[in-house]
């Protein structure tokens with residue numbers, strides 16, 4: 001996560017707990033997030049239970065042992081929205097640090113413009129389409145408003161976000177880059 005450490009030093013520097021967690025040597029918790037974006041509308045799920053309950057978000061969850069990050073993204077999309085992405089692409093990576101958690105979360109964001117199946121409500125999520133200009137940021141995680149514009153114009157992004165009291169965004173740093181570019185950010 002060297003890019004995350006670099007980002008944590010940018011823009012005036014992240015709160016000390018962010019650098020401490022990134023430099024602790026502890027592996028981050030891996031999660032996925034899948035956005036369906038048909039070019040005009042995005043499909044979001046209204047989360048009915050668990051972490052982020054009440055928020056609209058993409059579909060995703062923890063990467064389970066023995067599966068790749070992409071497999072986890074595909075599984076969670078099937079489990080939470082009952083659909084299969086046709087053209088799943090890597091859209092970006094987000095690192096979340098919480099002031100009360102010893103490990104950072106590394107969320108791999110994927111996007112697809114087409115899918116098989118019919119989005120259906122599950123125990124966890126109720127799927128709803130939103131026009132690009134009507135994405136309900138006031139009912140979403142506080143980081144989303146910063147990286148959605150990049151997602152919607154299909155720019156690959158990386159970001160680090162610091163939270164307190166679970167949901168309150170304290171600081172962030174976001175960069176746009178070419179996924180093929182393996183150089184330093």
Ligand SMILES: CNc1ncnc2c1ncn2[C@@H]1O[C@H](COP(=O)(O)OP(=O)(O)OP(=O)(O)O)[C@@H](O)[C@H]1O
Pocket residue numbers: 031032033050051052057058059060061062063096107141142143144163
């Ligand atoms: C802090 N700012 C944030 N901004 C945007 N999205 C966020 C987020 N923090 C977590 N997320 C996403 O929320 C889902 C939680 O998933 P969550 O339900 O906990 O995982 P999973 O389904 O594996 O859990 P269960 O096994 O059902 O307990 C998962 O997609 C994850 O990427």
